[in-house]
Amino acid sequence: MVAPISTLTTRQTTRQTHMIKRAIALLLLFAVGTLFASLLLGYVPDSELNHTARYYAERTAGDVGAANIVTAIVVTYRGLDTLGEVTVLFISAAIVGLVLAQDRLPSDAPRQPRVPVSELLSTGSRALTPLILLLGVYVFVNGHLTPGGGFQGGAIVASGMLLLLLADPLKQFSHQLISVLESLSGLLFVGIGVLGVLLAGGFLDNRLLPIGTLGELFSAGVIPVIYSLIGLKVGAEFSSMLASLSETEET
Amino acid sequence: MISLAQMAMAAGFILILIGFYGALTQRNLLRMIVAFTIADTGVNIVLVAVGHMRGRTAPILDVAVPAADAVARVIDPVPQALVLTAIVIGLGVTALMLAYALKLHARKHTLDIAKMTELKW
Numbered sequence: 001m002v003a004p005i006s007t008l009t010t011r012q013t014t015r016q017t018h019m020i021k022r023a024i025a026l027l028l029l030f031a032v033g034t035l036f037a038s039l040l041l042g043y044v045p046d047s048e049l050n051h052t053a054r055y056y057a058e059r060t061a062g063d064v065g066a067a068n069i070v071t072a073i074v075v076t077y078r079g080l081d082t083l084g085e086v087t088v089l090f091i092s093a094a095i096v097g098l099v100l101a102q103d104r105l106p107s108d109a110p111r112q113p114r115v116p117v118s119e120l121l122s123t124g125s126r127a128l129t130p131l132i133l134l135l136g137v138y139v140f141v142n143g144h145l146t147p148g149g150g151f152q153g154g155a156i157v158a159s160g161m162l163l164l165l166l167a168d169p170l171k172q173f174s175h176q177l178i179s180v181l182e183s184l185s186g187l188l189f190v191g192i193g194v195l196g197v198l199l200a201g202g203f204l205d206n207r208l209l210p211i212g213t214l215g216e217l218f219s220a221g222v223i224p225v226i227y228s229l230i231g232l233k234v235g236a237e238f239s240s241m242l243a244s245l246s247e248t249e250e251t
Numbered sequence: 252m253i254s255l256a257q258m259a260m261a262a263g264f265i266l267i268l269i270g271f272y273g274a275l276t277q278r279n280l281l282r283m284i285v286a287f288t289i290a291d292t293g294v295n296i297v298l299v300a301v302g303h304m305r306g307r308t309a310p311i312l313d314v315a316v317p318a319a320d321a322v323a324r325v326i327d328p329v330p331q332a333l334v335l336t337a338i339v340i341g342l343g344v345t346a347l348m349l350a351y352a353l354k355l356h357a358r359k360h361t362l363d364i365a366k367m368t369e370l371k372w
Contacts, residue, residue, distance in 0.1 A: 021275075021276070022276055025272065025275035025276050026272075028271075028275065029268055029271055029272055029275075032267075032268065032271065033264075033268055036264040036267070036268070037264075039264075040257065040260055040261055040264060043257065043260065045254065045256050045257075045303070045304060045305065046304060046327070047304070047305075049304075049322060049325075049327060050327065052329055053327040053328060053329055054322055056328055056329070057310065057321045057322045057325055057328070058321070058322055060312070060318075060321075061312055061318030061321070062318075067311055067312045067313060068310070068311045068312075069310035069311065069312070069321075069325065069328040070310055070311075070328045070331045070332050070335065073328055073329065073332040074332045074335060074336075078332065081336065082336070085336050085339060085340065088340055088343060089339060089340070089343045092343035092344065092346060092347050093343070093346070095347060095350070096346050096347060096350040099350045099351065099354050100350055100353065100354070145311075146311070147309070147311065149335070151335060151338075151339050155342075214312060214318065215312070215313060234339070238342075241346045244350070245346075245349065245350065245353070248353055248357075
């Protein structure tokens, strides 16, 4: 008789603690929500550009020559921050590889797909992957002219890799190729930045090459080069994360 | 009259709250990661909404927006550059969380956060 009662009470207490936890969470959310509501109700949109934005909007065409002002900010005005961002991404890709490395199957181990891949997916991936890669390259090469750039293009390239992995879960990407591509583009990115110190106005200055005419593909100095390198690097990093996650041994 | 920017901002704040709620109440690690990405998206929407200005267009110079009167025609480009960074970093953080979740699952054969008691006292 004793055992059922005690299990009943423990179940009751767990349910009670669960209720209390949920109530605390809701209370916390209510507090944060009131904070947000006061921010939202007191928000008055600007009618004029603020000082920083005005500087960028005025100077981009003359100084940088990029049609896309966001790209000018990301690659040239705040290029050092972008270098930091790329570094953070590199570190997280490296940690994903490191954390999952011990669980990785040896490349010659026999592996069986759980579910056979459908005809539609495997044929579709063969038709679409080259087009996706092409779109990715287009997006990062035209980063200074159109909405897009190295990060977006790199993500598109990696999504092509994801499609390949979905179509053939046992596919092995060459980790060596990925790491060579990644380190080479990273080194060239920093190298161009240092060349900017020596030959132009400062670190990551885009006026190493002529600025050219606004709106043309070969314009805005080294921005297309830097953004292509970033695109390759980001694509390689995302692909290596995907490869590490997919090659992990299932337990 | 509620402007587009205010609606987007409200949606972003609601997404942040949904994400926080999920992260606080869910016990499955994967669901917590999904909740974090939802909150992340909400933050990005709020940031982009702050940069929006009525009657102006995207900060890209072309025939419609000549460089000479860009100051009067474009919205604030700085939040957009910031969000571009935030999205990429968010993706890196998500990949890290997923890798740790995989590792924890390999070791403990569960994704229930209540079963991971090493740091509890």
